Amino acid sequence: MLERPQGQKSGRLASAARIGIGGPVGSGKTALIERLIPELQARDVDFAVVTNDLVTREDAERLRRSGLIDPERVSAVEAGACPHTVIREDPTLNMAAGDDLEVRFPGLELVIFESGGDNLASTFSLDLVDWWMFVIDVAGGDDIPRKKGPGVLKCDLLIVNKVDLAPHVGVDLPGMLEEAQRARGERPVVAINARSGEGVDTVADMICRAVLFRP
Amino acid sequence: MIERLLAIWQADTAFPSGGFAFSNGLEGLAALSGPMGEGELEGVAAAALRHRWASADRVALVRAYGAEDDLDAVEAVDREVEATTLAEPFRTGSRRNGAGLVAAHARIGTPGAEDLLARIRQGRALGHLPVVQGVVWRGAGLDLPGAVLASGYVALTGFATAAVRLGLVGAVTAQAMLRRLLPVLAALADTPVPARIGSFSPRLDIAALRHARGEVRLFSN
Numbered sequence: 001m002l003e004r005p006q007g008q009k010s011g012r013l014a015s016a017a018r019i020g021i022g023g024p025v026g027s028g029k030t031a032l033i034e035r036l037i038p039e040l041q042a043r044d045v046d047f048a049v050v051t052n053d054l055v056t057r058e059d060a061e062r063l064r065r066s067g068l069i070d071p072e073r074v075s076a077v078e079a080g081a082c083p084h085t086v087i088r089e090d091p092t093l094n095m096a097a098g099d100d101l102e103v104r105f106p107g108l109e110l111v112i113f114e115s116g117g118d119n120l121a122s123t124f125s126l127d128l129v130d131w132w133m134f135v136i137d138v139a140g141g142d143d144i145p146r147k148k149g150p151g152v153l154k155c156d157l158l159i160v161n162k163v164d165l166a167p168h169v170g171v172d173l174p175g176m177l178e179e180a181q182r183a184r185g186e187r188p189v190v191a192i193n194a195r196s197g198e199g200v201d202t203v204a205d206m207i208c209r210a211v212l213f214r215p
Numbered sequence: 216m217i218e219r220l221l222a223i224w225q226a227d228t229a230f231p232s233g234g235f236a237f238s239n240g241l242e243g244l245a246a247l248s249g250p251m252g253e254g255e256l257e258g259v260a261a262a263a264l265r266h267r268w269a270s271a272d273r274v275a276l277v278r279a280y281g282a283e284d285d286l287d288a289v290e291a292v293d294r295e296v297e298a299t300t301l302a303e304p305f306r307t308g309s310r311r312n313g314a315g316l317v318a319a320h321a322r323i324g325t326p327g328a329e330d331l332l333a334r335i336r337q338g339r340a341l342g343h344l345p346v347v348q349g350v351v352w353r354g355a356g357l358d359l360p361g362a363v364l365a366s367g368y369v370a371l372t373g374f375a376t377a378a379v380r381l382g383l384v385g386a387v388t389a390q391a392m393l394r395r396l397l398p399v400l401a402a403l404a405d406t407p408v409p410a411r412i413g414s415f416s417p418r419l420d421i422a423a424l425r426h427a428r429g430e431v432r433l434f435s436n
Contacts, residue, residue: 080236081380081433090231092315099318103336127322 016108017211018098020087020124020132022151025117027137028161030059031194032203033114037068039204040110045212047110048073048101050094052086059114075101083116091128098128109212120149131210133157133203142171145180152180157206158189164196222361225352226368228376233315234369237308238377238434239263240419243426251383257392260374261399263416268370269403271299271414272345276366279349280359284327286334289350296343299412302420304427306343308436313347320351327354360404367400377434 021029033049040047049069051059053076060076063069075097079086086094098111113129115122124132134155136144139162145152152158158180166173173191180189188206192199208214224230244259245251251259275296282288300306317335320328328351334340345366352362375389384392423436 078236078432078435080238080377080435082235085235089229090233090235090315092231092318093233093236093311095322096233096311096314096318099336100314 016098016102016111017131018111018113018129019207019211020113020115020129021135022087022115022118022122022124022132022155023135023159024119024137024140027117027135027140028194029114029117029135030062032135032159032161032192032200033063033112034066034068035194035197035200036112036204036207037066039201040207043204043208043214045110045208046105046108047112048075048105048108049112049114050075050077050097050101051114052077052079052083052094052116073101073105079116083118084122087113087115087128088123088125091125094128110207118151120144120147120151122151123154131156131207133159135159135161137162138166138171138173138176139169142173142176142179145176145183148183153183156187156210157203158184158187159203160189160191161194163191163198164193217356218358218361221352221355221357222365225348225355225357225362226365226372228369228372231315231319232369233312234373235376236435237312237373238381239305239308239370239373239436240302240416240423240426241374241377241383242381242432242434243422243424243429243436244419245381245383246429247422247425253384253388253392256374256378256383257395259419260371260392260396263374263419264367264371264396264400264403267414267416267419268367269406270409271296271412272366272370273363273404274409274412275343275345276349276352276362277359277408279346280353280362282349283353286330286340289331289346290334290340292349293341293343293346295412296346297341299414300343301414302423304423304436305420309343309345310341311435313342313344316344317342317347317351320355325351325354327351363404364400367404371396371400380433 023029053059057076060074063074064071077093077097102108132155134151190202275292278292279289317328317332321332331350335342348366375393378384379386379389
């Protein structure tokens with residue numbers, strides 16, 4: 001939970017809260033955003049999205065064409081073959097994209113940065129975001145939490161997606177969630193199914209509480 | 216001594232400015248020309264230094280640096296860069312890279328950075344990379360020779376690191392190429408600064424224009 005009030009962030013010119021969504025390729029980051037959009041709209045959150053595609057503008061175009069959000073509220077930043085770099089070592093292009101969205105949409109409360117698909121070592125710079133989540137999926141294997149990658153350990157919220165697939169890929173879901181929670185201590189883990197929307201309302205509530213200071 | 220350290224600080228690729236996301240035509244050229252050997256790559260980088268960096272970027276940087284606190288004069292340089300950059304991907308890339316650099320310096324608190332950022336946000340300044348470099352590096356305390364060398368070094372290493380990520384050359388080979396080109400950069404930095412901004416890099420321009428229409432790409436330009 002943040003202690004700094006919005007607009008008084010040290011060394012930051014931004015006033016909207018900024019959050020990140022990272023995770024391996026195919027774990028369901030874009031699908032989660034598609035499900036989060038109506039949840040955030042239902043909570044009257046004024047938000048925009050910045051995507052970091054690796055080699056295309058696929059994710060940005062998918063969101064723009066979804067009909068869920070004004071396409072002008074979706075910006076794309078190319079990752080220059082370095083999905084780590086653009087969110088961690090050198091997040092300035094993403095910062096500038098967030099700044100630009102704030103200029104174009106006065107009153108913006110939240111900017112969501114979607115990382116390009118990466119690996120378990122991916123983490124967000126706190127220069128870029130106030131809070132970030134990491135998405136893994138059941139089909140990626142129940143040993144992912146055991147591998148204790150920095151993404152899994154350091155994120156503010158770990159999301160385990162595609163829970164419906166557990167019986168089909170031989171994964172013991174309760175065991176996987178238990179192991180994830182053990183690896184993360186007190187930090188939260190949420191199980192979702194981005195395809196059906198199961199659990200996404202919990203994620204939206206957690207975002208609102210963590211960075212928008214809403215009950 | 217501090218001026219030298221400040222130039223090293225800003226030339227270091229670890230300084231966040233967004234530069235890693237731009238190949239400045241190299242990705243398009245590799246797609247256009249097929250496999251590119253070390254020699255050809257070196258020729259491309261040397262030509263870009265001579266016909267783009269020395270005659271255009273360096274001139275804009277020197278003039279923006281010399282404008283001191285006169286942001287109206289800085290805006291005029293910005294507009295000249297825009298008008299003299301033929302290929303749209305280079306114009307966009309230069310503005311985006313400049314936005315990344317000024318975003319970092321504004322957050323650091325470099326004198327002049329926040330005022331320039333405000334002008335960019337108002338749409339008055341365009342924020343091209345060499346113009347931003349001139350303003351914020353002066354504010355950060357670099358002397359002019361150091362700023363010129365840092366700018367050239369950033370341009371040169373940008374080609375080298377992009378070439379490695381594109382798989383054109385290995386990381387060590389790229390450094391050997393870089394070493395051979397340092398005297399070229401040093402000599403160009405010592406030449407008189409032209410009165411007007413001008414560049415001529417038709418192969419890279421065409422490659423960048425084709426690249427901008429491609430579906431699959433690693434770099435922004």
